Amino acid sequence: MIVETYPIALKKFMKFTKTKSVTLAERIGYDVSYISKWINGAKLPSSRAIERVNEDAAALFAETIEKLDRREDCCRYFSFPDTTEDLTFAISDYLSRAYRTSLQNGRTEKSKKSWPVRIVTSHQKAAHFLKDLFRKKIPTLTGKEELVIYGEFFDFYDDGFWSYLDVPSHYKRLRIRIGLDKEKLRRHPKYVTRLYAVLNRFMDAEFTFYDFSALSDANLIILKDQFVIQYSLQSHRGMMMCSYIDDPAVVHDIYERFGVHHTPKLLTHIQSPWNDDYGYRTSFYETSRFCFFLTNGIEYLLPQEVFDRLISESSADRAGNIERLCITWEEIIAKARVSLIVPTPSFMRYLETGHIDLTDVQYTLTPSERIEHLKVIARTLTQSQCITLSTMHLSPAFLSYKEANLSFYSNYRMSFFKKNTLAMNSQADPFYIIVDKELDKMVLDYFDSMTKASYCQPCNGPELESKIRIYQHMLEKITSLAGA
Structure with missing residues (x-):
């Protein structure tokens, strides 16, 4: 040895x-x-x-x-x-x-004098200990740290664990690996809201979800190169005990033994599906049915002059991609079924800022372009029976969408989430790809069902055109706020 x-x-x-x-x-x-x-x-x-x-x-x-x-x-x-x-x-x-x-x-004298393992019992003490630990650790992170959780996402949600990471500081990039029980989501479809709430809250984190069955053999929380926590989580009682180890050699050994290096993923982060595989863009838009939950304005159905300005201000490669996207959307409008869902607060934010992400292109519409954008949307809804727009009005049960910055896109074959880059403080990956087909269907079914819910109101073309005429003066004031 x-x-x-x-x-x-x-x-x-x-x-x-x-x-x-x-x-x-x-x-x-x-x-x-x-x-x-x-x-x-x-x-x-x-x-x-x-x-x-x-x-x-x-x-x-x-x-x-x-x-x-x-x-x-x-x-x-x-x-x-x-x-x-x-x-x-x-x-x-x-x-x-x-x-x-x-x-x-090489331990310090301080660590030599202390116990190598710290044990905390009772839910109240464990919760206080974890909250205090993350509040101290998170501000010291430098970026790309990895938090591996041998546990189930919804169990941790019920225990209030995610609030421990909600540190009121400049949040650093953190990669979080955790298990997810698909059967629990299948029994409780509304749990998608919980999943969405956490992904939307931590815009600078990079989550990867794994099938919980592959992570159920240990109750561990590992912050790589920092500490290991072993916990006891009891149903309806929460975390009743946890032991804390920060010995570097022990932490390293446990991470190597229990890492999730080869575990199949359900959902994972990615820099861009378009950059890594341009064929993804083609295959995504080649279908005839789409469901979009948009939190950064309606980034499609843009006026032609906006496309023209985007093309003129872009590099040759990017201009070509934008031009192809413009043509693709002309074809989609002509023949595809598209369901657009927009939370009201997100739509008002778009009117004020004019910022959109056109796939991987950042752009800010001028006040006049924003009003013209609304008119194009209204005309498109009037002319096409295959494109529907629903506005999501918030209720106490859906406050997760009050500060919505995470959009959802699906063509009923594949789905992904996209972050609003204006809400990010780090260089974290802005996309989540749903890898697992079962999870994909459950998430899609949930967003698809929103259009039938009481909190979503359909908006037709003539109604929108009428509102634009009535509130033209107010819209001009709202769209000019950012430049005031």
């Missing part, structure tokens, strides 16, 4: 292979000053980079050993089995274990 520290192990391999610090530095992409600090024990590689550093260093050492024809000497010197075939892996593993030994030995 490795008991030596990382500096000793690294120095031994460098001495055995006669590798110079500058050679190692060039191979792993670090300045030579870092290598000196690692060898002298003044500093260790970061936990984020250690895996790559060890793999690259091990590859260099293994290549050198093979060139020197010292494989047998190496196995004897470092106590590797004679049957070792992958020398690079063996060296990398040796360095990794030595690194964990250094982490274990």
